[in-house]
Amino acid sequence: MTIATDRATALGATTNDVGQAGLIFNDAVRLSEGGLWAEPADSSNQLNYASMYEADISALKADITLAMTDGATVNGTAVTPSNPNTLSEILGQLNDLAAAAPQAVGNSAAAIAAQGIIHTEQQQILSEIANDTNLQHALAANGVTNPGTGATDQGFQSLPAQAADDSAAIATAKAGASLSDIGTVFNAATNLAAGGLNSHNLAEFNADMKAVAAGLQNFINNGGLAEIQANSAAEHALALSEGISDSAAQALTGVHLQTVLNQVELQINDFDATYATNPNVAARATNDNLLDIIDIVQTDPALAASAGNPTATAANFTAGTFVPSHDGGFANQAGYLQGTITHFQDNQAQTDFWSAFIAGANNLNNALTAEANGTAHLDNAGLNALIQQVQGYEQLGASFDGAQGGIFGARFDNELLGGTLKADTNTALQALHDVLNNGGTVSATDAAQLIAAGDGYVGDAQDVSGNNNPNGGGTYVGTATTVAGATTTQIADANTPTSGNVDGNDQPTDHPVKGLTNNGFGVTDPHAGAGAGSPVSAGSGSTTDQAAHSTSMLSGAIAGDIASLVQALEGGQTSAISAAVATLTAAISGNSGSTAVSSNAGSSQGGNESILTADAGNAAGFSDQFSHVSHHLQFEHMWH
Structure with missing residues (x-):
């Protein structure tokens, strides 16, 4: 057989x-x-x-x-x-x-x-x-x-053999001299987690993850990342798979490694503690998070080579025979059977959100790449507007995810709260601020970071939406630049707010949400006083309440402003776009909970006519090179 x-x-x-x-x-x-x-x-x-x-x-x-x-x-x-x-x-x-x-x-x-x-x-x-x-x-x-x-x-695939978390292994991992050494402790943590985490083993697991986090930070700070990026054969292989330049691939490897660190920190700061209060959600979240981290390392040739994957060699990169491995640090766990993990069935609010998330990713990618390759030359106002749009896009993801709670949050927290969305945003902002501070001059480093961030946004949006089913059938269209075009049935509605303190029924939640706590009520984790899947009382989750919470929160006003901006972007009218950006800017500037906004936010109105609309992008000479499917996280979520 x-x-x-x-x-x-x-x-x-x-x-x-x-x-x-x-x-x-x-x-x-x-x-x-x-x-x-x-x-x-x-x-x-x-x-x-x-x-x-x-x-x-x-x-x-x-x-x-x-x-x-x-x-x-x-x-x-x-x-x-x-x-x-x-x-x-x-x-x-x-x-x-x-x-x-x-x-x-x-x-x-x-x-x-x-x-x-x-x-x-x-x-x-x-x-x-x-x-x-x-x-x-x-x-x-x-x-x-x-x-x-x-x-x-193989059948009965063994757990990763390169695994240790004794005192010597912990100390070596913390020093951060080798990604392989760090991965050895990570392997020990994943082996420990097989069967479940609880009061008997969670302290050891948490100590392992803290050692991994410290090691990754030291590895990045002390030249380890730069050494990985100097692996020209590996970075060229990544560049070919992504359809980007080698320099952009180097920046993308940096985004990937920062994403790994972000997700390790999310595990430490959120999921580990959640075992005491909601072990169901914690188990689902940890499973997805750990396996996702492995995928990120194993599908980036440069990271895989540094972690000790024996197939990550120059010869294999040239021959196209590099594959994820069960050997080395951050080693692959045995895989699921195909069909074990099913697509998440979205309701209308979730469908609207993913559609906006896809359209935003592709439009931001076009804007960031245009600035990188010189087809757009933004003035200070335009750069500030783009900075705000990058920040708003991150908050769009974080606020909606946080308010869903339950299994939706458990499955997508590592994407929308502390993983690649955060890493992509930080990379884009670093480059944009550098361009702004240098009088509009885009350095080679800035260009590489902008392209890597845009590629990351598109890859993330295509990956996670591709593991969801839109409400009413059909599929998501990962290359769409409009909300309506983001589903094959065109069922998504740009008029519906998709962020803020709203549950899976698009109703105000009874429990304000703080980023990294995953304590929102939604259809997968309904309010205790409501029937399963029924909307909670309207009028809760007010703007006043939300303003007191973390930067992952958006007020109801900002949610509406984002919806208005999406509509304006689809219409392609420069005056409407400018007005929507100005309104969103004012709302963000006045939101005491939003500390991530640039101090230059007040001067960002206008100047954005050619930034985010598909029509304007085509007029500016954008190529269609960004319609490719991003591969660097191609396995995550589908098999978690």
Whole structure:
């Protein structure tokens, strides 16, 4: 038989093929990363991991039982285990997992005990396979390319071997001399998280992540990033995949590494603490966050080479044979079966948001690239306007995500609160402020950063929206520059505010949201006093309340102003765009909660006629080079 990599086929029929069973086991282990979750069950087309894990273990028990009675095969070839007791021992361990799984959700004493059983028994099964020479050789010889991660997985794929978090490893990681050393501690943290995080192991995990964060910061500050960027073969490979220059690829690698640091800090500052208050959301968020970090490193050739990926060589870059690896630091975990992670089903408010997010990304990319390549020469007013639009775009993402809460927040926090959106924005702002301070002169470094930030915006928007289903059907159009054009059904509405303190029903929430706390109420985490999915009381979440909160909040006025700006951009009328920017500027300047706005915000009206509209961009000579699909984060979310 041919080993299937999709969930429906793999779980659809009992087989004696240990290779096929091993891919189901890989799926289960990946589901357990960070812990299983069950509430709210099957929300927005998101199947809860607890039920999927139990289904995996049930299928595995049947497969191993058949292999014991009919004889084991791997990819259709008969294999006799070296130890005649290997399969029976694995079956016993699977029985333990089946008994523990229904108890493993949450932070009760019983849940913690069950999580410990899952962690231990999964490791034990991997040891059984590794110590059985015949099975291990057969499985290793029949690895398959995982369609989600791009790595070659064997059945019963072992966890990353380069993993350590003893005192010496922690100290070495903190020093930040090597991305491989930092990744070794990160691997230890991800191995520890398999089965779940709780009061028994969270302190060790948190210490590991803090060591990784300190090491990454030191690595960036002390020349490690510059050394990575000097890997010309790796950066050229990244440039080719992205359709950008080598210098822009170098800047993009910097964005990727900063994104990794941002997401590690998000884990430390938010998700780890959430295990005490909402372990379901914490488990879902941690799973997505850790696996996403691995994807970022493993799909950037320069980062992968520095982290110790053995396929990240100049010869492989030239031949196009570089792939993510299970070896080295930030090593790949075994992949999901195709179909395990489903698209998030958006309601209308979420559809409106993603559509605005896509259109904003493409328009900002066009504007930043035009400034970088000289097809636009913005004066001070135009630069200040573009700075505001970059800041507003980041707040658009952060405020909407924060107000959704629940599983929406758990799945997309690492994109919209502390990950690549933040890194892209900081990179764009650094370059724009540099251009502004140098009298409009765009240096080579500025140009590279502007292109990298724009590419990052587009890649992020295409990636995350591509893992959502718009309300009413159809798909998102990642290259769209208008809200209406961002879905194939043109169902999105630019008139609907998509930011501020609004829940998944586009109603004011009863609980103001602060960035990095993921404590908003939405359809996936409804207000305690309301029915599931029902709107909470109107009138709450007022502008007065919101102004007191963090920079990820937008007032209702600013939300409306952003919607007006989007409408003006679609219309292509320069006077309407200028008026909308002026109104948004005034609202942001008057919002006490928005500390990220430039001190020059007041002088930014006007001068933006050629910045964000598609029509103006074409008139200015923009090329269509930015319609490509960004690849640097191509695997994230789809397989998390």
